[in-house]
Amino acid sequence: MKILIVEDEASIARFVQLELEHEGYATKCVADGREALDEAVNNEYDLIVLDVMLPSLNGIEVLRRLRQVKQTPVIILTARDQIMDKVAGLDLGANDYMTKPFAIEELLARIRANVKKRMTPSGNALEYGKLKMDTEAHTVSYGSDAIDLTKKEFDLLVYLLENRNVVISREQALDAVWGFDFYGNTNVVDVYIRYLRSKIDDVYGVKIIQTVRGSGYVIRDV
């Protein structure tokens, strides 16, 4: 498993590199945008951690050019006050984002999730115990029962299942399911989680979506 780290702040790059190598990944660090694009286009990486603020070519531009030729998973790193970078990055095909400063465990979890998603081509079927979802046909069933979900309920459940074992914040769920143009309250996520629980958990006596106090929601492996 090979990961390209693109970050011009040497201390952050070094720290991330040490942690990734400790986890058994092979890594390479690049500090310059143009060099990063060259490296990413001409080599096969399993994932790229891409900072946005870079010399010579910013991370958004690196991503835009990379996506014209390759679909390597990319996690972008943005500063907390650069919301537009996050939006542009996801629009251009970044697979995920982290806001600085971040906890290294959170980055490692996102790397694992994004690498795994790519390694296990599950087709259109998502399964979790007796719960089965078909993302092509837009159907959900529990055992032999068909479950009727609205579009947003369906998308939210798919997003949580695809990011299994990763705690999803309300903000991330909003971005993924409602889109960036949604300017409402993040409470809408709680409301939809309640809908899902009332349609699945309450009916079948299970606890599929876990609440992580102060952080968000997660579906953990059974």
Ligand code: CA
């Ligand atoms: Ca930087």
